[in-house]
Structures are given as structure tokens and as C-alpha cells.
Amino acid sequence: MGPAAGPVPRSRKPVSAVTVRVPAKVNVQLTVGGRRPDGFHDLANVFLAVGLYDHVTAAPAEGLRLTAEGRDVAGVPLDGTNLAARAAVALAKRYGIEPDVHLHIAKAIPVAGGMAGGSADAAGALVACDALWGIGAPREELLALCAELGSDVPFSLVGGAALGLGRGERLTPLEVGGEFHWVFALAEGGLSTPEVYRECDRLRRAGGGSDLAADLPVPVADPALVAALAAGDAVALGAALSNDLQAAAVGLRPGLAATLAAGRAGGALAGIVSGSGPTVAFLCASASAASALAAALPTRAHPASSPAPGATPL
Structure with missing residues (x-):
């Protein structure tokens, strides 16, 4: 992605906390190609975001801290392996700041259920930390970070409907004519x-x-x-x-x-x-x-x- 963007000017008023709502997804088409030399598979992945949501709240903290609530959260890691934590660290590193944040995840999307709950939380953490830290990162930059974090994370950021190619991260929006x-x-x-x-x-x-x-x-x-x-x-x-x-x-x-x-x-x-x-x-x-x-x-x-x-x- 290139060198870090450098320290972020703190011209905005401090924010006490930011909550971001992120949707689950359903794959209405998931065509799986063969296994590539890098171990991944080429996909034709038609994503449709659905109105079942997690909520990710970012608040100031000393260091990085994670908490979670909701059903089945025993399966949610509360350490640096959590995709939301990795998202916060990646954004902070990109902009030359410390990942000082308390991320609280309120789960409604099933854990390990095939609905991109972890990816949704990562996208939510990027958007929440971007606002909390006053970065104002361009959308293209957030999407590039999403793609580095996982194949489903970019779609969790954009929502709606989209065709994902490659590992699923290369998105083309699709028209939806009804509910x-x-x-x-x-x-x-x-x-x-x-x-x-x-x-x-x-x-x-x-x-x-x-x-x-x-x-x-x-x-x-x-x-x-x-x-x-x-x-x-x-x-x-x-x-x-x-x-x-x-x-x-x-x-x-x-x-x-x-x-x-x-x-x-x-x-x-x-x-x-x-x-x-x-x-x-x-x-x-x-x-x-x-x-x-x-x-x-x-x-x-x-x-x-x-x-x-x-x-x-x-």
C-alpha cells in the first residue's frame, strides 16, 4: 500500500464515542473456482446486505481493548486476533498514531455463521476509529484497508448489492429493483x-x-x-x-x-x-x-x- 500517511492533524473537536451499524450479508450466488497457487479461490460472489446488524462502538482508551455482548459471543475473540482489532491497528499504523481505543461489539449477526459477522465488525471498526481519531480517511483508502483485512470486508463497508470477483474483494455495485x-x-x-x-x-x-x-x-x-x-x-x-x-x-x-x-x-x-x-x-x-x-x-x-x-x- 505504500508508506504510512504520517501523523494526523488534530483539528477536529474530540469525540467521546462513535457507534457504527454494520449489516450481515447473504451470498445469492457463490461460484467457487479452483484453488490458486496462493491457496485462495477465484470467486464470483454476489453479495446482498441484509437488515440484521452488529453495532461497533469506538471510545477513547489507553491501549487497545475489546468487549462484546449478545448471543453466542463466547465465540468472539477479545484479543488482537479479532478482525475488528486488526482493523483498528491497521488504520492507526497507516496514519502514524497509536491504536488507543476501546471497541465494544454488540452482536446480532451469527458468529461463524456464514453471514460475514467478523468482516462486518472490521468494517465497523474502521469507520468508527476513523471518526473517533478525526482522520477523515478517503473512502478509497478505507476500501483498500478492508481488502487487506479479508475478502468480505469491503462489501461490509459498502452494503447494498455487489458482485465480488478475485477473492471477493473486487466489487462492482449491482442494481436492486425492489425489497x-x-x-x-x-x-x-x-x-x-x-x-x-x-x-x-x-x-x-x-x-x-x-x-x-x-x-x-x-x-x-x-x-x-x-x-x-x-x-x-x-x-x-x-x-x-x-x-x-x-x-x-x-x-x-x-x-x-x-x-x-x-x-x-x-x-x-x-x-x-x-x-x-x-x-x-x-x-x-x-x-x-x-x-x-x-x-x-x-x-x-x-x-x-x-x-x-x-x-x-x-
């Missing part, structure tokens, strides 16, 4: 994203194919899915949903098959494992249908609509 209604069925415990990708590679080899990028086509967006988003057509979107990681996620967590069947039996237009799972996303015809399905599912479930804005200071 889509979802139910997210939450599983107990998470799934490791690297483990799901390894299982996807193993399944390809076991089926007599290759898992190498040189042997597989470069993933592209599905024109029918992009058209369904632009038209706001839920039926067409449901017919076009796809996730190349779904078989791997279900193989690692066989109970997901029953959840998928229950949602379809309950009237969902379509169901899909969200990203690397284990959260299952059901697309519904209306907000009332989503509420009814959420109440009927045998597992913990939340209705939410899309698209949603990206990281937003409150």
Missing part, C-alpha cells in the same frame, strides 16, 4: 470457512475432477440472477440462487439438510446455505410470509429484508 424478504435459520455452533473450502476441494477430487484453478473456468456472474435482482423479482431470484460451498457445508453439518427441507416445506420460495454456513437463508414472497416461516421453523430464526446500507455511523 427481498428473508428468514435466516441459525445453527448451534459455527463452521470454519477454511474447513468448508477444503471440503469443497476434497469433494471435487473425490468426484474425479480437479480442485486447481488452472483446470477450472474463471467464475462469472449468472446473468439470470443479476437480472432478477435488478427487476426485484423474488421468484426469479429464488430460482437462480446458487452456492458451490453448500454440498461441503451440508457434508460437514448433515443436519442442515433437514433445515433446508423444513424451510421449503414451510413455504419458502427457495433456501440456500449462506456462504460457508451453517446459517441457512430462505427467500420468501413477502414480509408476512417471512414472519410466519420464522415462527414455524424448529430452529432459531430471524426475518430480515434486503438490500441494506453498509457501515453507517449512528
